[in-house]
Amino acid sequence: MSKPKFISIAAVALLALAAVFNPSPERHRSEIKEVMAQRSPIAGALGIGSLAAFASTYHSLGVASYTTAGERTLSIGVLGLVFVLQ
Template identity: 50%
Template sequence: MTKFLIAVLVLLGVALATNPGADSHRAKLKAEIAERSQIAGVLGLGGLAALVSTYYTLGVASYTTINDKVVSYGAFGLVVIPDLGNGR
């Protein structure tokens, strides 16, 4: 039981230390939008989306939203952008 508790505490510490910040989320969002659409990349829409996004942290994980829709998740130093949808 003690080894399990130590492992959980270490994992929690690593998650806290490597939680991606707002800049990581915004950079990933900007790059992902530019990658998915060349026109959006040329027009700089990824930068605009990154600018209007709101960053939230849960300590061990984080996320950003635009208009109350979650657009990125982050944990352990990684940021993931789910399918942003195409409005259909």
């Protein structure tokens, strides 16, 4: 197998995996709740994370996804992982 053909097949396989493991809206919201509660126990007790997760809007790019609240990006997800910003 030639090197360019192998690279093309590997790239297509990686994109397919990214699309299959793109985190769901529920996964983003649960991660936002969990991280906010870890960062601030008071915010966790008051349910601020739940409020932020409820108010967030999910956006899928096919191979990645993100959530926003207003103009602010709350989380980014790719390959089944969700990263909460700030």
